[in-house]
Amino acid sequence: MRLVVAGSPAAAVPTLRRLAASDHEIAAVLTRPPTPQGRKRVLTPTPVAQVAAELGLPVIEATRVDDTVTAQLVALQADLGVIVAYGALLRRPALDAPRLGWVNLHFSDLPAYRGAAxxxxxxxxxxxxxxxxxxxLVEALDAGPVYAxxxxxxxxxxxxGDVLAAMAETGADTVLRVVDALADGTAVATEQSGTVSLAPKPTVDDAHVRFDESAVAVHARIRGVTPEPGAFAHLGQTRVKLLRSALLPGGTASSAPHLAPGALALVDGRLLVGTADGPLVLTEVQPAGKKAMDGAAWARGLGSLEGVVLS
Known part of the structure; x- marks a missing residue:
């Protein structure tokens, strides 16, 4: 089939590469325009745009799909649109531009976690x-019938970040399977059923770690907002990024010292922080203005941990 592929971040790249290597033809790639990146704010194309250029594919760059972009999509005369994290909504008649409409790769078991994150x-x-x-893809948020x-x-x-990178690879295979099935007329879509939940982008408040939660919940929060927007806590007036953590094994956790929520201790070469129900290991941190480092090494640099509390 003749395809148009829409996507912007690195998570969309595996799908673009899979489709480009398939028997299908990519008529064009739709992605967002370059944005300033890094400390020097260098104008940088999206990861999808960079790979499309590498593959020699035509690129349409647009922040939103307005009448002009819609006209470009219609002119492509594509059979199918494939979208993975493009970053903007498609409305009719853009949804109707490809003959078979659009399919969307979403990283959840729909209808759970509809939304951007x-x-x-x-x-x-x-x-x-x-x-x-x-x-x-339909006009309602992530509500269309499911092919796979x-x-x-x-x-x-x-x-x-780890999960999304892995799912981008496995999800690309799912996309290709669906596109092949649509091409040979065997694809079947089933209406979504079950409890709907929403997944808005995490805020800075979501990334602020609260140690009055359980160790399991704190560990999950640190993992969930890494790498974006990035977990953090305050040491006095200074912000410390919490990059990696680990739960203590059951037996070790039961023998670990009691620590008040947010209190720190070095035990057996590991940096422990107190939570509501037991300590958690902080394996990697990044103090303000410094590079990422081992949690224990950072703690040793603080000197005495008596009275030192993350909040």
Whole structure:
């Protein structure tokens, strides 16, 4: 089939590469315009735009799909649109521009976690399983009928970044399977059923770690907002990024010292922080203005931890 592929971040790149390597033809790639990146704010194309250029594919750059962009999509005479995290809504007649409409790869077991941050919300909630779902795009948010949903187990120590990178690869295979089925007329879509939940982007407040929660909940929060917007706590007036954490094994946790929520201690070469029900290991941190470092090394640099509390 003749395809148009829409996407912007790195999570959309595996799908673009899979489709480009398939028997299908990519007529054009729709992505967001370049944005300033890094300390020097260098104008940088999206990861999808960079790969499209590498593959020699025509690129349409647009912040939103207005009448001009819609006209470009119509002119492509595509059979199908494939969208993965493009970053803007498609309205009619853009939805109707390809002959078969659009399919969307979404990183949740729909109708759970409809919205922009399904992986971050699932990890923060402590979920152990999610899914890569391909569905027919409709005007309502992530509400279209589902063609395929492949389960994905969430590693108990994986961050949202880890999970999304892995799901982008497995989800690309799901997309190609659906596109092939639509091409040969065997694809079947089923209406969504079950409890609807929403997944808005995490805020800075979501990223602020609260140690009056359980160790499991704190660990899940740190993982869920990593790498964006990035977990943090305050040491006095200074912000400390919390990059990686680990739960103590059952036997070790029961013999660990009691620590008040947010209190720090070095035990057996590990930095422990108190939570509501027991200590958690802070394995990697990043103090303000410094590079990421081992949690214990950072703690040793603080000197005495007596009275030192993260909040």
């Amino acid at each position: 399904p992986v971050q919300r699932a990890v923060t909630a402590g979920d152990t399983r999610t899914a890569a779902t391909v569905f027919q 949903s492949d389960p994905f187990d969430i590693d108990p120590d994986a961050t949202s």
